[in-house]
Structures are given as structure tokens and as C-alpha cells.
Amino acid sequence: MAPLPLTIAELPFFERPIRELLHLEVDRDRPSHDFAGFGWARADAVWLEPAGGAARRIDDALVIGLHTADDAEALADDLELELELPDRPVTVLASAFLDRWLPGLPQRSAIVLAICNPHRARLHRPAAATVPVHHPVGDVASWREPAPGASPHDRIILTAEDWWTL
């Protein structure tokens, strides 16, 4: 049976708990390369950590988790996203995806894109963005670690070669 035609607006892009979105619900030593989940989440705080640099706390963030494949088209200012759907994978350019989805997502104090950027693309600021947009350079991985101090919650960390702000 041929798969049904699909538009960007019809993609199953849903809100998820932040730990689920970032694949942090199961205990593991290292980030998994088998993870293909995607969606968006509200986070009270996430830490963006560049290689060799100090992590920067981003409060009240809208975190958008998506994937690029290692054979994705290399683009200077865009990313070819790949979404694993139940019946097949599809790709879509990040610019088109964000133009379609960002206006309908809740407003937060910052937007964090958790998307691997293997070709170091310098993204354009999405037209619908009204707050700082943080996007990675290089591969992105998610982590959690016990928070210092009295907080009972783990810190959620996103690592990359670098983080750029639009």
C-alpha cells in the first residue's frame, strides 16, 4: 500500500515532556545513537554546553528536538531534517519546518534547537521568532546530571561543538 501524501503541517510534531523529548527517561552511560524521537517541550531551564567551554543556562525555553541524517544535504544556511514516521522517513528543510510550526508553538523566553548540525550551517532567524534562538554547531547530545545545591531536579544539558544565538 503506497504511503499517504503528507504535508509539513500534517507531521506528528507534538509536545512531549522534556525528559522524554531528550531521551533522558532511561538510565544510560552515554547518549544513544539509536534515538529518533522528535517533538517540542517546555523547559524551565536547560544548559547549553560548547566543547571546552562553560555551560550557559537558558531559562524558560521552548526546546525543539529534531534530527538530521549523516547523509543529509550539506547546506550553508539550512538543515535537511529527517523525521522517522511509522510508515516511512521523510525529510524537510528546517527553515520550512520552523516557518510552518513556530507560529503555533507557545511563547517562551528562548528557543533552543536540539538538532545536529554536522555541516556547521548558519541558520537564518525564523520569521516567527520573537525571542533569542539558540542553535548548535556540530552534533548535539542530551545529558542529565544531579543539580548542585538543594534542587531535587537534574540539570538538563545539551552539548555541541558550539552554540550560536540568532
Next chain:
Amino acid sequence: MFKIKLLAAALAVLVMSGSVGCESRSDRVERWATTENTNVKLDWDKVNEAYKQASGPEDLEKRINEIYEGDEVISIAVHDQGDKTQVVTGFFDKNSSGTVDEGEQIFTIKREPTGEGTAQYQTMGYGPYYGYHSPLFSIASGMLLGSMMSSMFAPHYVPVYTRPYITPSMRMSTLHSERSSYRAANPARFGPQSQSGRSYGGRPSISRPPAHIPSGGVRRGGGFFGLSRAGRVVRPERLSA
């Protein structure tokens, strides 16, 4: 769609046999209570291999429950669809309904023919294992396979589970006791420190060197936001609108 078909088929089984449907509700919930533990690793390499080697659904559910290190018993549903496609669904039958209900599914394995004497299968995680997505595993006639998989290459293959096999609720206690015996026989892996909700080790899923992994022992890993797809022949469709 699959779920609806599965449910309909399962209901048909219940109506036709009557045996499960006649059990009292209280009997069923006493058999095996799930703890809804969602923090237990599932070794996907072993799950994928179990499907490849299983002789049939009962053997597969036994193997999978030996792999799973939590307290719950994993039920399976095996559904043969047209053209030798088979879908195996793993689920926690929390309500002992004998069907795959909302929120119970934890994985699916889909096997599809790709040509004469060849096929592929792929595993996807759901619920607490949402996000796991195996590579496409190629199989072919002549490979060392269990009969559950190799039968599709038989000259006169007839799908057996067009009406799905679903782990009978009466088998849950058997699976549990078999698994207890298995764990007792493997103390190195299932020592007294093992309790539901903890990690039991297992191989980290690393298939390529990450760009930036910080040192430090207290951090726990999540996932990478990249997919390993290099070498594939067919690129996915790109959506433009």
C-alpha cells in the same frame, strides 16, 4: 490502522473461543500485577536477535522476557499481514485485557519481504522506549534463522497469524516463573542488588564517536539528534509544503 485491525481480530478470537472472555476480572488481575516500571533498559540488540532466532511466538515471548530486566511480563502480539509481512508488538498488558490497549505498547518489529528470498525487519520503541529505532536488518533464505522467520522463505508459505497470536493471559504466570528460574540460574546478571527501576548495565549504544562527550562520572546520557543513514540507496521523500 494496525491497532484497530489487531483489536478487531483479537476481539474475534475472544468471541470465537470464549475461553479467555469467560474468566473473571478478579482472577485475571491477581495473576500478575505490573509495576509500570519505565526505567529499565531493554537490550535492543538482544531483542532483534531474539526475533531472528525464535522458533515461534511462544519462544519469542520467552526470549524477550529473559532479556527484559524489569518486573513486568512483556506480552507479544504477532500479526501476519499480506505478502509475508509480519508485525510483532510487545506490550505491557497492564489491564490484562489480552489486547494492545492505549499506552501499553513498548515496541514493534516489522518484517517485510524485499524480493525473492530476501526480507528486512526493523524495530521501533514506544512509550518508555519511545525514540528507539533499529537499523533495517536484511535477511535472506539460507541464513541461520529461527523457523518463525525462515518459514516465510518456504516454497508453500502460508501465513499462520492472520488472526493475531496474542500472549494468553493464562500464560503470564508461566512466563514469570520461567523467567524467575532463568534469573536464578544467572546470578551474575541478576544479582541481589537488582531491583525494579534501576539500571542493570548493558552495552551503551554507541556506533560512532561523538563530537563532544564531556568527562565526569555523574552524567547520564540521553540521545543524539542525528541519524546514521549513510550508505542507503534510496533517499526519503522531501516535504516542501
